[in-house]
Amino acid sequence: MSIRAVLFDIYGTLLRSDAGEIHPDPALRAEIAKAHAASPHPFPEVDIREIHAALNPGRTGDEIEKLSMEAEQRSNPVTAMEGAAETLESLKGRGLALGLISNAQFYTVPVLEKCIGKGLLDAGISPALCCFSYLERRAKPDAYLFEAVRERLAQNGIEANQVLYVGNDVRNDIEPARACGFLTALFAGDENSLRLRGRSLDGSGADHVIHDLREILKLV
Known part of the structure; x- marks a missing residue:
């Protein structure tokens, strides 16, 4: 079945971030x-x-x-990942449903919008297809975040196997997305952000491994 929706992680995927998972303070x-x-x-x-x-x-x-x-x-200073804005614009132009599933805080969306130079809606991202950890009080790899968006997609007639999830972390992104029935793409384009969790790229479990976000356009 063809891809009808693309969902993204934010930190380490759409945004270049060198910070670890533990706050320095x-x-x-x-x-x-x-x-x-x-x-x-x-x-x-x-x-x-x-x-x-x-x-x-x-x-x-x-x-x-x-x-x-x-x-x-x-x-945790961040910048847009190379190709992020261009990829979103191209996917929007193709009429795909776009969303975000991310460990995030109240400032994450404003920061993302500033980095890509446009608001979520203008970038083609549907707020209904976004699920953020700080609102749910549950963080990835909790399957709940993925299942919540899967249910919303199903209400619009989009099945799990028509969804591509893109993230940089094997444990937090690839494994729960696959368990939810989504197709997956491991973003390995930034070595500081890549989280293999002891796996190799070939053994990551992802359906695809990409090194540039614009490679997504070849997958859909």
């Missing part, structure tokens, strides 16, 4: 760990605003968001 790490320990989910996520609010009592909501964004910019 020890106070933030400790507060995040406390929140994770209280979560009922196997792969918990936080809304980082709540973490900063706990560490900065008395600050207003706007002040907390400013603190959060400043801390993120210091610890």
